[in-house]
Amino acid sequence: MSDDATEPGRPNREVSPPAPPEHQPAALRDLADRARGYAEAASSANTRRAYAADWKHFAGWCRREGLDALAPDPQFVGLYITACASGAPSVGGRVHAVSTIERRLSALVWAYTQRGLSLDRRDRHVATVLAGIRNRHAAPPRQKDALRPEDLIAMLETCDRGSLRGLRDRAMLLIGFAGGLRRSEITGLDLGRDQTEDGRGWIEILPGGLLLRLRGKTGWREVEIGRGSTPATCPVEALELWLSFARIREGALFRRVTDQGRAVGPMRLNDREVARLVKRAAAAAGLRGDLPEPDRPALFAGHSLRAGLASSAEVDERHVQKQLGHASAEMTRRYQRRRDRFRVNLTKAAGL
Template structure:
C-alpha cells in the first residue's frame, strides 16, 4: 500500500531587496528610457481633493508642461545618470532614498577611480565634466521626488574638489568648420533631392550659427507643428529665423550670399521648391527612391553624420587618420565655424549665437584673436 506523500513545507524564496524606484530585473537602458518619459513628472491630484476626469486631464496637461521644462536631450542624459547611480546603489545593497551625501561622495569617487573588480562596462574612469553632469542629473531627480540634495555638503564638495584637482584636463573642443571648409563640403554633395536638402542644412546651419537641434526643429511657418522649435520667413534680402533656444526666443538674420552656389537662402529656396514643402517641418526624411520628401522630421543625429561624412569626402585635415578626423568634427563645428570666421565686432556674433555673455562667445572663436594684440612688443620687448 502506497504511503500518502506528505506535502513539503517549501519556503518561498526571499525576494530580492528593492533599493530604489526601479526593479532589479530591468536593464539600465530600460530604466533610462522609462525615466526620460515619466521621471520629471511626479505630478498628481492633491490628496485632499477627490479625483475626477477634469482633474486627471489637468494632471496630464501639467505633466506635458513639465516635460518641456528641460530639453529632451537633457532629460535623456539625466535619466541615464539616475539609472547608473541607482544600479550602482543596488549592487552594493544601498538605499537610494532618502539622499545620502556620504553615499553620493563614494559614488563620484567610484566614477573617477573605478573598482578593479567592477563590471567591464563600469571600469572606465569618467571625465570630470561627465562626473559633474552625473551629479547634476542625480540632484535633479532627487528634486523631482521632493528631496533636496546639498551639493555643498563636505562629503560631496570635498571629494569633487579633489577629483577636479587630480583629474581635470583642458576642455576638448570640436574643430571649427571654416569658410573654405564649408565650400569644399557642399561641393561633395550631388544635386538630387537628398543633396539639395543636405546642402541647405550645412549652409543654413553655418550661416545661422545653429545647434543641430535648432536646425531640425525649424518649421516652414509659425505654429505648423506641436514640436516646432521655430520657423523661417524668407525676404528679399535674406531669411529671418525665429528660434526657441536655450535662452529663450531669438531672431537670427541670414543674409543672401555673394555667390548663388554658396548662398544659404538660395539653397533653402531650392530645397523647398523641389521638395514641395509649404507647411510643417523644414528638413525632412526622404523616400528611398530619393524622389519625394516625407512628412517625418529629420533627426538631429543626421546633421552630425552629415558633417562627419562631408568632412571625410572633402579631404579636410587629411593628414590625420580617419578616426581622429571623425572625432574632431561634430554638429557644433558649424556654430564654432561662424564664430571663428566672421570678421565682425564680437557683440554681433554674441547676439547671432544667442549667448548671454561675451565670454561664452569667445569659447567658440577658435584661435580667432590669437596674437592679434602682441603685449610682448607693447611692453617694449
C-alpha cells in the first residue's frame, strides 16, 4: 500500500486537479494553482482534518486485515463499519458511536471521489449493515448545556478586566452568545472586508450595534448584535475595549495574547480555543454545582453559547432562526434547551 493511501487530506494530491506539465505556459500553471485553492475552499479545514483522520483509521484497519484500502469495495467497507460498531480488536476494541461511523463513511466516499473512484454507499453491503447499526446502537444525541444569561454573567466575572486576555475572552463570550455564533464564526471574524485569506466574515460597528457578515455552513448571512442594557454585558462595548487595548486596526479580530499577557500576536485563534474558553470559564464560575465536579466539564463547549441564545431569547422564533442561520424552524428548536421542562404543563392545561 502506498503512503498516499493514509493521507486523503493532502491538497496537492487528493483535493486538487493535476498540475499541468512544466512545459505548459506560465499562465496555465497559474490557473492550476488557483484551481487547487478553489478546490481546498470547497470544504472547511476542520472537515478536511476530520476526513483525513477517518481515512487514516480505515487505511490502518485495511492494513491489519490485509486488504487494499485503495479499492472501493462495498463489502470491505461493510465489514469495516461492522468492526467499528462492534468494537473489534482490529479498530482498537472501542465501540464507535453511530454518528462517528456515519462520518467515517462520508469520509471514505469523499476520499475515493478525490482519487477519481466511486464508493456506492447505497450498495446492500453498506446500506443494510448501516441500517442495522442504527437500529441496534442509535442513542439520543448528547447535547451540551445551554448557557443561561445568569450563567454567562457569572462566567464574565471570572475574566480579568485588567488584562488583555481577560478583555479578549469577555468579548468572545459576549459576541458568541449574542450572535448565536459557531466556534469557527467567532474566530473567523476580521475587522474589515477582504483583509485576510482565511477570514470567514467581518464586522461593522454602527450606532445601534454590531453588524456581522458571515460565511457559514449555509452560505453568507448577516447577523445583527444590538447593544446591551448595561456596559458590563454589552457585547459591542466589550469588543471595542478589546480592539482599543489590543491596538487592532485590521485583520483577525481575536488573536493570541503573547509575551506573558503583555502583547497581542498576529495569529488568529484556533476555533478550538472557544470551547476551551467556555469550559474554563464555566468551571471557574462554578456552573452546575449540583453535579459532581468531574462530570461538569463535559456539559459545556462552544455550542453552549449558540444554544444559550436560542434557549434564552424571549422573541418570536423566526428571529432566533434568522440569527442562527437555520433553514428550518425544526433545527432551531433542537437548540432550545430549557431546564424548566415543565413550565408549560399540558397535564393541568387538559384539566387533570
